[in-house]
Amino acid sequence: MTKATPETTERRSTRQRSLILDVVQHSHAHPDAEEVYRIARRKIALLSLGTVYRNLRVLVEEGLIREVQSAGKVVRYDGMLEAHSHFQCTSCGRIIDLPRVPKFDAPKNPELKGCEVQDFKLDLFGLCPICRTERKS
Ligand SMILES: [Zn+2]
Ligand SMILES: [Zn+2]
Structure with missing residues (x-):
């Protein structure tokens, strides 16, 4: 043994x-x-x-x-370790990768005056195509 x-x-x-x-x-x-x-x-x-x-x-x-x-x-x-955004379906929980949102104009945000933006993340929430179809039928 x-x-x-x-x-x-x-x-x-x-x-x-x-x-x-x-x-x-x-x-x-x-x-x-x-x-x-x-x-x-x-x-x-x-x-x-x-x-x-x-x-x-x-x-x-x-x-x-x-x-x-x-x-x-x-x-x-x-x-995927690189910074990227997600679309999340609030009904089935499915997550879709989004390439980085290319443009974010920090200087135009008065709240960020004097800040240096080094990274950002934007997540979108809603219904995926499958859940949208199910809801309609
Ligand atoms: Zn869904
Ligand atoms: Zn992802």
């Missing part, structure tokens, strides 16, 4: 973590933990939801992925 040495356990958890990172980075849907779990389990059958939660937390702490708060519902994860 082979005993699991700390080394093999470590290697296994590294493999799990890089798979989970891969899933988040390749999904543009800002998946929540359960969606990450569903996709990752196709590659590692013995993965548990708890492991996914734990690894997502570590990846956020390491700055490799970001947490996105979706309209008061579950936490979703974003593999």
